[in-house]
Amino acid sequence: MAEITSFDGRTTKVDGAALIDVAVGELLARVGERVRQARARRNIPRRVLAEISGVSPRYLAQLESGEGNISIGLLMRVAIALDLRIEWLVGEDDPRASEVLRMTELFRDAERSVQAQVMSLLTATEPQGQRAQRLCLIGLRGAGKSTLGQLAGEALDVPFVELNREIELAGGMPVEEIMALYGQEGYRKLEADALSRVVATHDRLVLAVGGGIVAEPATYHRLLSHFHTIWLKASATEHMERVRAQGDERPMAGNPEAMNDLRSILQAREALYERAHAQLDTSGASLDDTLKRLLALIAERGFLE
Structure with missing residues (x-):
């Protein structure tokens, strides 16, 4: 008792x-x-x-x-x-x-300039050399990571890699089948392993990753530590329109709340995406204009030097 x-x-x-x-x-x-x-x-x-x-x-x-x-x-x-x-x-x-x-x-809730100052202070001791000349584009699906990453790689004469393709090679099947067979946990394990392989085999490249990688703390920390990261931003409406323009109707299929859900996901991940080393807003801009601004940002920040 x-x-x-x-x-x-x-x-x-x-x-x-x-x-x-x-x-x-x-x-x-x-x-x-x-x-x-x-x-x-x-x-x-x-x-x-x-x-x-x-x-x-x-x-x-x-x-x-x-x-x-x-x-x-x-x-x-x-x-x-x-x-x-x-x-x-x-x-x-x-x-x-x-x-x-x-x-x-x-x-x-702070202004972006204040957030940048805080992050600069908190990350002042991060080992910059670990990032080598690796660049990673992050953001939600439909942000243009694959298209811009491919074009930027060609313009800068550096390899372009999509992490999902590396995951598919390791898993021996498409990402959709990996998710169906192994679930979210199995996919995240393959994602972390694929990122480690890319870091080990490339000192200079442009990488595009899935939008949910930011929700895995250990994998995202490794990404931030070993890559110069750029968040490709867009409104929820543009994200949805770009995905549908690619012929993919799955985001809307059988879900009348799809747009509201997308806005909520974007809002929920915003603080995580803002940990990227730079941001590029692609809203309302043409592909050519966005590519020019992306290349200018890379040069200005010296990410691939």
Whole structure:
């Protein structure tokens, strides 16, 4: 038997197993409340969080209600999708945790010039030499990474590599089949391995990666450490129009909320994409104009020198 003392000073004997059940219940309630608050602050619908994290809407509903006995692996996916450390979701109430969250929100809402200054200070000691003459284009699907990457590689006389093609070579099948057979986790493992191979075999190249790579902390950190990265930005409408112009109707098929979901995904990943070393807004610009501005940005920043 264990003893617990209430606020009025009364001591009650409680069975040890019951005490553990109480502690577990409090933990689940705390995690659920924090997930719900974080999702609300980022204005992310539950269905969009489910898509980003790979956790079903049913599990998320149970988690947020404090009734979900969710696994550590699934909780990690939720934390990554919300751009949070899992320790903050499960830790005891700590004033420092509130301070960190407050700083995160201040950074998210700050002007881009202020964000750039903060990132410059925080990354001042990063080993620049590790990036060699490697350039990586990141952004959502439809940003123009493959088209611009190919053209930039030809103009600069450097190899162009699509990470998804490397993943397909390693997996022996198209990305869609890899996802269907091995799931998100299997794809991310192949993605991380493919990135490591590219780093090991190329000191000079232009690389295009999938839009979701930013949601895998370890892989994204490796990318930022070994590549000069440029975020190709566009509005959600342009992302959708470009994908459909390629003849791919899947984003809209059977999903009337597809555009709203895309906007939410873009909003949820914005803080991650902003960690790139440079940004290029492609909205409303022709391919030729965008390529010229991309080449000028690469030269200005000395990314391939």
